[in-house]
Amino acid sequence: MPRWGLVIDLDRCTGCQACVVACKHENNVPFSTPAEATHGRLLTWIHLVPAETPGRVGPSALPLMCQHCDRPPCTDVCPTSATYLSPEGIVAQVYPRCIGCRYCTNACPYSVKVFNWSSPEWPGAMAEMRNPDVSLRPKGIVEKCTFCHHRLMLARERARDEGRDLAPDDYVPACVQTCPAEAMTFGDLDDPHGAVAALANNPRAFRLMEELGTKPKVIYLREGE
Amino acid sequence: MKRMPGIVSGVVLTAILAGAVGSSTHAQTKSVLLSVELPDSPTAGARLFAQKSCVRCHSLGGGEPRVGPDLGRILFSGTVLDLAGAFWNHAPAMREKMQDLRIQPPTMTSGEMADIIALLTAYRYYITELGGPGSPSAGRAVFASKGCVHCHSVNGNAWEQPGPNLRRYRGRFSAIFLAQAMWNHGPEMASAMQGLGLKWPKFTGREMGDLVAYLQAGNGGSSEERVYFEPGSPRRGRQLFSDKRCLACHAIAGKGGRGGPDLGTRPRELVGSVASIAGLMWNHSQGMTAEFRRRGIPRVTFSGQEMADIIGYLYFVNYANVRGTPARGAQIFVDKCSTCHSIGSGKGIGPDLGGVPRLDDPIAIIAAMWNHSAKMEEELRKRGLPWPRLESGEAADLTAFLLSRRDTSAARPTTGASR
Amino acid sequence: MPEPVTRREFLSYSGAALTGVTLGQLGRQWLASTTPAVVHASGSEVWATSVCRECPASCGLRARMIGGVPVKLEGSPLCPIGRGRLCAKGQASLESYFDPDRLIGPARRVGERGAGRWEPIPWPKALDLVTAQIRESVSAGRPGLVALAVDEDGPPADAWSDAWRAIGARTFRTPIDTATRLRPRFEALTGVNGDPMFDLERASHVLSFGAPIVETWLSPVWAQRAFGRFRRGPSRQRGRLVQIDARRSATARKADEWLSVLPEHQALLAYGIASVLLREDRVQRGLLDEFGGNLREFQRDVIPHYTPDQVAAATGIPVVTILRLGRDLADSPRPVVVVAADANNSLIDAVFTLNALIGAFDRPGGVFVAPASIDRRGVEDEPLEALGDLKPRVVALADPSPFRTLSASPDLGRLLEGARFVVSLSPYLDETAAFADLLLPTHTPLESWHCAVPAPAVAAETRSIAMPAVKPRLDTADRLSLVASIARRIGAPEQATDEPISTERIARGEIDRLWRLRRGGPYSVVYETEWLEQLERGGWWAPAAESREDFTNRILQAGGWIDPYFQAGQIEQSLRERRGLRFALPVAIPAVPPAKIEIKPVDGAGRDGFGKGATLRLVTFTPAVVSLAGNPNQPVIYELLGQPDAAPWQPWAELHPETAARLGIESGHRIRITSRVATIEAMAVLVEGMLSDVVAVASVPSVPGAGRWARVIEGDARSLVALADPAGPCLVVVARA
Amino acid sequence: MSEHEAIVAPILQAGPSFRRWAAALGAIVVWAVFAWVWQLTHGLGVTGLGRPIYWGLYITNFVFFIGVSHAGTLISAILRIVHAEWRRPITRMAEVITVLVLFFGVGNVLFDLGRPDRALNVIKHPHFRSPLLWDVASISVYLTASSIYLYLPLIPDIAILRERTTGWRRRLYTRLAVGWTGAPRQWARLERAISVMAILVIPVAVSVHTVVSWVFGMTIQPMWHSTIFGPYFVVGAIFSGIAAIITAMVIIRRVYGLEAYLRPIHFNNLGILLLVMCCLWFYFTFAEYLTTWYGQEPTELAVFTSKMTGPFAPYFWAMVVACFIVPFTILANPRTRTVTGTLVASISVNIGMWLERFTIVVPSLSHPRAPIHTFVYIPSWVEWSLMAGCFAAFALLYMGFTKLFPIVSIWEQEGTDAVPAAAA
Amino acid sequence: MARALLLTAVAAISAAIWVVLLPPAAVDQPIPFDHAKHTEVTCVACHRGAERSARAGIPEVAACLNCHATPPRPVEVVLSAGPALPGSDGQKPTWDELARRARPAWVRVTRLPDHVMFSHRRHVTSAKLDCASCHGDMRARRDALTSAPVRLDMNACLSCHKTEGATEDCVACHR
Structure with a gap:
């Protein structure tokens, strides 16, 4: 069974936010208003934060999304198992089971889980641009980055139809797909020949808040030599 | 048989005995001309090069470095069948890499094999600038x-x-x-x-x-x-x-x-x-x-x-003019193939090469060798045998030998054979 | 024994049950209404090819269509610019198509101009209206009619100008193409009449004078891919980037070294570096020895006047730093110096001079001449600056709004107010449409035909060509067809007889031309493009299609045409013909160094109505996500603003932490910035390493008349700059709001 | 019996003042119900919460109410076990607070849920590693236990009331008295049951607030992830609980004229208890903050600084004043440990403890480890309304209780001599 | 007092029953299609797409033309009762035209919640599931559906996934 992971090369990342838009459109994440945004109501599954990274003075822009920890602090605390670690290493959120207690959002040290403060709305015809592969989350529940899990499902179905195994390029999340600087690499961490596994062993690799023991599967490569 | 556009390597063993029809022992040491049909469009293989996933490991001159050698940078000086031999020799190493990259090992029809080989020939000769670009x-x-x-x-x-x-x-x-x-x-x-x-x-x-x-x-x-x-x-x-x-x-x-x-x-x-x-x-x-x-x-x-x-x-011109010596081919067959294959006697682990259909031209033989290489490698590994490498000229000799032992009447039309 | 049920009891129990059922039914209805049935687009999935028109890069797009509705935009994997990648703006253009505030059909102004009251009218009537006005204006004599557009490179853009000129209009265009702006100075030095192109990808050291490399430079997607490879190319040394920029831009953030230097001092620094190179004889001799031109005079002028000491005194950059910048540049194997497009001429001169000194011309990782640019038809439109005090009777405006793309524009508003009739051809109610008398809504990019020459980034000749991905959603028209039908009504000689022009016709005509060229081929995957190039390099060409029709279909499916063969050497060629480089001789360094602005608190309503605060020098910049964008009315774009440092949905102002501390401003505070002409509010962001006497304010298009999102933003920094006095630093007073 | 007429009288008659108060409180409750419906329809966006401050007033109230619930059961149980006879008049008041306030604790969690309609998922699909589930379990056990613990000693009193009333009241009391006749066997059983419950309820009560603290302590958020949160919360809970009893006692004493039962000695004793808890609380607080400060762990320090000198400093220092300085000054001095003195101290402690819960919940969330955009949390009108509604509903229900049942245990008052004799 | 309580309880219970227990209201289908008469064709012959896409199609009237040369009586009744199709110049459209252009307003009765990712292709083509296992035995239905023939819930999905050894990962179906 694969263990999906993502490597982000901060030396390549330019902070252009293409990934943010790709994620938003791909996953039907609703838009905010200025008032909502300043009030912490902006829903983003991936966004840029000014982070202090190893080997660099001053903050760099770092794309932050669910780190898909191997020991996620959020899944333990969920009283209803609405969030759990899937066998393929994706920290998933089961929307119809979530009761909206927001314990997981608080337990997450990365603050990457977001809560639907109100019913999602798309103005006018924009409702038509929603991706039919992804559900709409009603108000009152928690949502998060899923590594575009629906793409995995579709890719698997397609591969199966064609009578072959899933190839490494078949499944990439929307953010990785669009990254103009080619800073993101996605794949199976357990595949010793895969690009992700190789990059994960790069001397520049680090994980966010490793000291907390969360064992994230999003791996950053620091800037600099 | 249907004819596909592209190159045809309709093939013919012209089996022109160079020497006189003298004693058979004498004839055995003589080389024969293996005539391969000229390609019609030598670059048709370029598409196959991508389709058969060759491009995922090899580039054709330039581009980003890949796993395999850049075929555009190799100045290969041999005949078409030497090229085929090199193709054969790299099969095990290649398969290992393909497994790592989860690439399905491609199989080739003899027509496709001919296209690919024609491309590589054409490539060496007139796509890349031999000896580097001019100043x-x-x-x-x-x-x-x-x-x-x-x-x-x-x-x-x-x-x-x-x-x-x-x-x-x-x-x-x-x-x-x-x-x-x-x-x-x-x-x-x-x-x-x-x-x-x-x-x-x-x-x-x-x-x-x-x-x-x-x-x-x-x-x-x-x-x-x-x-x-x-x-x-x-x-x-x-x-x-x-x-x-x-x-x-x-x-x-x-x-x-x-x-x-x-x-x-x-x-x-x-x-x-x-x-x-x-x-x-x-x-x-x-x-x-x-x-x-x-x-x-x-x-x-x-x-x-x-x-x-x-x-x-x-x-x-020289693509089509390859000479092989059946006698030497027989020795190669004994050394490298006969563990598994036989000709005519019907015994052995692998098929009897006398009876395999459509092995009637050099390219078809090369393609068949290529296609069976995965299975063969497995058998070899089971038996702890090394991969039989074909040195320069050996591919031609072996082909000449195999064709000479096949039930091929020498008087085939020289251009009619096609896929 | 149970008591018998009385009638009264029976009635009341039944009543209760009935009430319960009624309430239950109401509850069911309420439940049903609170969980609305989700309606997604449904139907088969198709990927349609289109072209992104958010900036001049013209990347190839593919739109994921579900049942005929576009639900996602991705970069086309066949497009050589983006190779399947797409920037934030490009993806957001999907929102433009669905923009709930798009114009739904032609409309005529009712009430005061700019009041924003419109009345829908049918197309024929709208065309009658504009035709009548144009007839009058033409009879009134030149310049009765003026057509304004933003520079889009390609045959349709030329056809637009031709059509207008055919009915007696003067046409103006704003060049927004980065390379085009560099062109005159590049030509002055080298004699090449082409667009300079920087090979970032293969460079080993990039010294950038304010070039927004990772923001909006040339073609953003290409630039970012190139940057990624420059930084971490396959089996290559990590490239080093030094950014000279007044503020900490995104590029400065990515740089290995960032020096905060005001734009007006950057040329000094560049010449200072040139002087170091010459003095220490670290220049690359090859090209200079052969085509030195006036190098001797240049050397005589620069070495004594731009000593590191003098430059250091003027710019505040330490002498050792200047020396180091020069030596690092010379010591790297493949250095290149790049510059922002909106730089002043002396800086552009200095930058190309440096490139000549380090031997960056015509070499990998250096400066080339864009292949497409030499041969292209010269833009015959006048630059917008040439409008001057023109008082035309009729003004026609094209999308995107020329207002937005202009950093230092002449007073367009005055021009529009003076005109008797303003007609806007745009899908949106944009800045200029707000002044209009007649709105003729045009298709959005997804609904249009395209035939564009991408901005010079990829070292190949390219055309992005595509047919509409979707049917028009609203009652809109093709821009060229509109002009053509107006011209037809006027009875313009060339227009009347010919088959009516439209973008489709132009695009198909271009494909035919390309077919006749018998080189290049449709956009294709990397391997096939490489193969095509190899063939051409060897002197061969394999036709991509059997017939012209087949070729047309293949081009339209692939979204464009590319001739990947590129041979460097034009600069050397030109220098040989022209006999040498012609360095611009810099003016002597000012005797008195520009004094630092004293940060002095201003109390009360001081002179000129300035409020409480401190006087600082204003630097404005446009955040990458909004610059050049065709339609600002995209919610996601506003959500991206300011990140990662500031909050979304608002402009921000950058200050040195010490300056901020003196003014009692902390990160995140709202501050008020007042110039002589305007006041805006912004959110404070503190940036270590900035000049302490500078405030950098984000300029976000605030479009009062436009859609729901574009109008909520307040604080367009450009309004702070007095249009009447563009020269000299703009001083502003900054204080907490 | 007539000697306890002062206790029985308020049950049987309600004056205009009662009606006025009931109407006023009822109006607040109705308003709160409206606010809740508003929140249900529009989502939690009507609160002042946002990323990363996901918990605010509701959770503060939850912790506060659960804390106050330690007023009764725990105190009365402990006092009962150690045979502190002066407790007799105050046990019932305390226990009622416990039971009622627990409902509001739970209610606040429901307010806080994004999908209260799915609250039962906690039972349908429980996840046993979640401290929140432990919380659900311990609170329901505690609620059950303390309800029983409230009800058992009520039985003899209900029997008394049964004799004195007619109509629906009589029918109600008859049912609730479960056939109490005052037979010695019944007395013996009751005493046994009460003492068993008294012992049982103590660990449950301690567990409840420990588990509530673990909801925070089990996460790795700065200044939540603390080992002493369990005892710290329990101490704080008892602290606020005692303060709540004293406040209730003073009000009831004044309103119903129970000066004869609630004598200064009670206030003095409870005052001393409050003083002890005050010192304990201060000790824990000091220990908690000292270790944080000494550790200088950057993320913790950010929260710490925001409480000491930052935006949360007013709340923090107000808490220190209200929880320690004011009560300690008043209660340490026997001369000020009067009825009024303890009331002032108690009200101060209650406000202070509410602030303590607030400064535990909100500042940690306002300073997340990740460098994300934060904002200043200002509770919205909906949250304030619901909070006011909770207090009003609590007061209303408490008033209602006094109109149904004796707020001072009658039999225990007379039982000092009578009951053991009867039981013997 | 007691009586009031009792009445309230009666009302509450009736409301609860109404909300929770009663099935959703039956719907009217435009054409009373008789599945039982069509047992000779496979399901996917009309519900096209089930074997190759996520959704199973609802048949167009044009699908009838594959077998029927003339309109089946009920279809004719429905289509001729519908609004006149534009563009036919007042002439009565032929059956062929009607069939191609008419869009009967079928009412969907089998609905999946939005959060379920269910692919017909995966179940029909890859897993070789019989349509009846989820949709019930439609071959016996003589009338058009007025409500979902089988009420599927997650337990039904899960039990089958368990017995068939299919994935039980939540997000394999929850999207």
């Missing part, structure tokens, strides 16, 4: 020293000069265009040069390549005139070669007229770059014109595409 600055010197500057300008103000201003081709200039232009306008140029008191220049070595590079340099060309031509079809070229009466003077491997050199025996000269071929043609055009006049042959001109076809033919 524009050296070309500039050539342009001046050979007297081109007297008639042609590559800069703006050339209204007073007799030859066409080459500026409009700047950046888009091809050796084949040059070859065509120089060939077709040779007589006019000769007279113009005579008028100016210039002597007929000869091009040697890399001079022609440098000249092309010089004319190609820059990107200023606004010409909508056609300077590129389709990669020539050797098969069409063969037809042209006789239609344009080249055959009247030049022989190919002994067949053809006398007067000019036998082009089938001069492989080294004919696998140079297009520019150097153009140079050869230019250099001998004076003498040839004279010879034409003597024989009363009207002046021969080529359209650009015809020129491309002719040159393509000349490249591939």
Whole structure:
């Protein structure tokens, strides 16, 4: 069974936010208003934060999304198992089971889980641009980055139809797909020949808040030599 | 059988015994000519190169470095079957890499194999610039020293000069265009040069390549005139070669007229770059014109595409002429294949090669070898046997042997066989 | 024994049950209404090819269509610019198509101009209206009619100008193409009449004078891919980037070294570096020896006047730093110096001079001439600056709004107010449409035909060509067809007889031309493009299609045409023809160094109505996500603003932490910035390493008349700059709001 | 019996003042119900919460109410076990607070849920590793236990009331008295049951607030991830609980004229208890903050600084004043440990403890580890309304209780001598 | 007091029953299609797409034309009762035209919640599931569906996934 992971090369990342838009459109994440945004109501599954990274003075822009920890602090605390670690290493959120207690959002040290403060709305015809592969989350529940899990499902179905195994390029999340600087690499961490596994062993690799023991599967490569 | 467009390597064992039909032992040591059909479109394999996932490991000159060697950088000097042998030898290493990258190992029909091999041949000969690209600055010197500057300008103000201003081709200039232009306008140029008191220049070595590079340099060309031509079809070229009466003077491997050199025996000269071929043609055009006049042959001109076809033919002349020695092939078979395969006796782990259908031409044999390599490797590993490598020339010998032992009547039509 | 049920009891129990059922039914209805049935687009999935028109890069797009509705935009994997990648703006353009505030059909102004009241009218009537006005204006004599557009490169853009000129209009265009702006200075030095192109990808050291490399430079997607490879190319050394920029831009953030230098001092620094190179003889001799031109005079002028000491005094950059910048540049194997497009001429001169000194011309990782640019038809439109005090009767405006793309524009508003009739051809109610008398809505990019020459980034000749991905959603028209039908009504001689022009016709015509060229081929995967290039390099060309029709279809399916063959050497060629470089001789360094602005607190309503605060020098910049964008009315774009440092949905102002501390401003505070002409509010962001006497304010298009999102933003920094006095630093007073 | 007429009288008659108060409180409750419906319809967006401050007033109230619930059961149980006879008049008041306030604790969690309609998922799909589930379990056990613990000693009193009333009241009391006749066997059983419950309820009560603290302590958020949160919360809970009893006692004493039962000695004793808890609380607080400060762990320090000198400093220092300085000054001095003195101290402690819960919940969330955009949390009108509604509903229900049942245990008052004799 | 309580309880219970227990209201289908008469064709012959896409199609009237040369009576009734199709110049459209252009307003009765990712292709083509296992035995239905023939819930999905050894990962179906 694969263990999906993502490597982000901060030396390549330019902070252009293409990934943010790709994620938003791909996953039907609703838009905010200025008032909502300043009030912490902006829903983003991936966004840029000014982070202090190893080997660099001053903050760099770092794309932050669910780190898909191997020991996620959020899944333990969920009283209803609405969030759990899937066998393929994706920290998933089961929307119809979530009761909206927001314990997981608080337990997450990365603050990457977001809560639907109100019913999602798309103005006018924009409702038509929603991706039919992804559900709409009603108000009152928690949502998060899923590594575009629906793409995995579709890719698997397609591969199966064609009578072959899933190839490494078949499944990439929307953010990785669009990254103009080619800073993101996605794949199976357990595949010793895969690009992700190789990059994960790069001397520049680090994980966010490793000291907390969360064992994230999003791996950053620091800037600099 | 249906015929697909593209190259056909209809194949024939012409099995011309070089020696007399003397004692059989004597005949065994003689080599036979394995004739492979000329490809029609040598670059058709380029698409297969991507389709069969070759491109995921190999690049064809340039691009990002990949796992496998850049095939455009390998200067391979052997026959087509040596190339096939190299293909065979790299199978185990390749399969390992493919497993790592989760690439399905491709299987090839003999037609596809022929296309790929033709591509690699064509590639070596005329897509990559043999010995590296020419030097524009050296070309500039050539342009001046050979007297081109007297008639042609590559800069703006050339209204007073007799030859066409080459500026409009700047950046888009091809050796084949040059070859065509120089060939077709040779007589006019000769007279113009005579008028100016210039002597007929000869091009040697890399001079022609440098000249092309010089004319190609820059990107200023606004010409909508056609300077590129389709990669020539050797098969069409063969037809042209006789239609344009080249055959009247030049022989190919002994067949053809006398007067000019036998082009089938001069492989080294004919696998140079297009520019150097153009140079050869230019250099001998004076003498040839004279010879034409003597024989009363009207002046021969080529359209650009015809020129491309002719040159393509000349490249591939040697592609089709491969010699193998059945006797040596028999020894190779005993050494490297007979553990599993037999011919005619029906025993062995692998199939009896006497009975396998459609193994009737060298390329089909190569393709079949390739396709069974995965299974074979597994068997070999089980038995702890090494991968049988085919050294230079061995592929040809083995093929010759196999074909000689097949139930192939020697009198097959030489061009009819097809996929 | 149970008591018998009385009638009264029976009735009341039944009543209760009935009430319960009624309430239950109401509850069911309420439940049903609170969980609305989700309606997604449904139907088969198709990927349609289109072209992104958010900036001049013209990347190839593919739109994921579900049942005919586009639900996602991705970069086309066949497009050589993006190779399947797409920037934030490009993706957001999907929102433009669905923009709920798009114009639904032609409309005529009712009420005051700019009041924003419109009345829908049918197309024929709208065309009659504009035709009548144009007739009058033409009879009134030149310049009765003026057409304004933003520079889009390509045959349709030329056809637009031709059509207008055919009916007697003067046409103006704003060049927004980065390379085009560099062109005159590049030509002055080298004599090449082409667009300079920087090979970032293969460079080993990039010294950037304010070039927004990772923001909006040339073609953003290409630039970012190139940056990624420059930084971490396959099996290559990590490239080093030094950014000279007044503020900490995104590029400065990515740089290995960032020096905060005001734009007006950057040329000094560049010449200072040139002087170091010359003095220490670290220049690359090859090109200079052969084509030195006036190098001797240049050397004589620069070495004594731009000594590191003098430059250091003027710019505040330490002498050692200047020396180091020069030496690092010279010591790297493949250095290149790049510059922002909106730089002043002397800086552009200095930058190309540096490139000449380090031998960056015509070499990998250096400066080339864009292949497409030499041969292209010169833009015959006048630059917008040439409008001057023109008082036309009729003004026609094209999308995107020329207002937005202009950093220092002449007073367009005055021009529009003076005109008797303004007609806007745009899908949106944008800045200029707000002034209009007649709105003729045009298709959005997804609904249009395209035939664009991408900005010079990829070293190949390219055309992005595509047919509409979707049917028009609203009652809109093709821009060229509109102009053509207007011209037809006027009776313009060339327009009347010919087959009516439209973008489709132009695009198909261009494909035919390309077919006749017999080189290049449709956009294709990397391997096939490489193969095509190899063939051409060898002098061969394999036709991509059997017939012209087949070729057309293939081009339209692939989304464009590319001739990947590129041979460097134009600069050398030109220098040989022209006999040498012509360095611009810099003016002498000012004797008195520009003094630092004293940060002095201003109390009360001081002179000129300035409020409480401190006087600082203003630097404005446009955040990458909004610059050049065709339609600002995209919610996601506003969500991206300011990140990662500031909050979304608002402009921000950058200050040195010490300056901020003196003014009692902390990160995140709202501050008020007042110039002589305007006041805006912004959110404070503190940036270590900035100049302490500078405030950098984000300029976000606030479009009062436009859609719901574009109008909520307040604080367009450009309004702070007095249009009447563009020269000299703009001083502003900054204080907490 | 007539000697306890003062206790029984308020049950049987309600004056205009009662009605006025009931109406006023009812109005607040109705308003709160409206606010809740508003929140249900529009989502939690109507609160002042946002990323990363996901918990605010509701959770503060939850912790506060659960804390106050330690007023009764725990105190009365402990006092009962150690045979502190002076407790007799105050046990019932305390226990009622416990039971009622627990409902509001739970209610606040429901307010806080994004999908209260799915609250039962906690039972349908429980995840046993979640401290929140432990919380659900311990609170329901505690609620059950303390309800029983409230009800058992009520039985004899209900029997008394049964004798004195007619109509629906009589029918109600008859049912609730479960056939109490005052037979010695019944007395013996009751005493046994009460003492068993008294012992049982103590660990449950301790567990409840420990588990509530673990909801925070189990996460790795700065200044939540603390080992002493369990005892710290329990101490704080008892602290606020005692303060709540004293406040209730003073009000009831004044309103119902129970000066005879609630004598200064009670206030003095409870005052001393409050003083002890005050010192304990201060000790824990000091220990908690000292270790944080000494550790200088950057993320913790950010929260710490925001409480000491940053935006949360007013709340923090107000808490220190209200929880320690004011009560300590008043209660340490016997002369000020009067009825009024303890009331002032108690009200101060209750406000202070509410602030303590607030400064535990909100500042940690306002300073997340990740460098994300944060904002200043200002509770919205909906949250304030619901909070006011909770207090009003609590007061209303408490008033209602006094109109149904004796707020001072009658039999225990007379039982000092009578009951053991009867039981014997 | 007691009586009031009792009445309230009665009302509450009736409301609860109404909300929770009663099935959703039956719907009217435009054409009373008789599945039982069509047992000779496979399901996917009309519900096209089930074997190759996520959704199973609802048949167009044009699908009838594959077998029926003339309109089946009920279809004719429905279509001729519908609004006149534009563009036919007042002439009565032919059956062929009608069939191609008419869009009967079928009412969907089998609905999946939005959060379920269910692919017909995966279940029909890859897993070789019989349509009846989820949709019930439609071959016996003589009338058009007025409500979902089988009420599927997650337990039904899960039990089948368990017995068939299919994935039980939540997000394999929850999207």
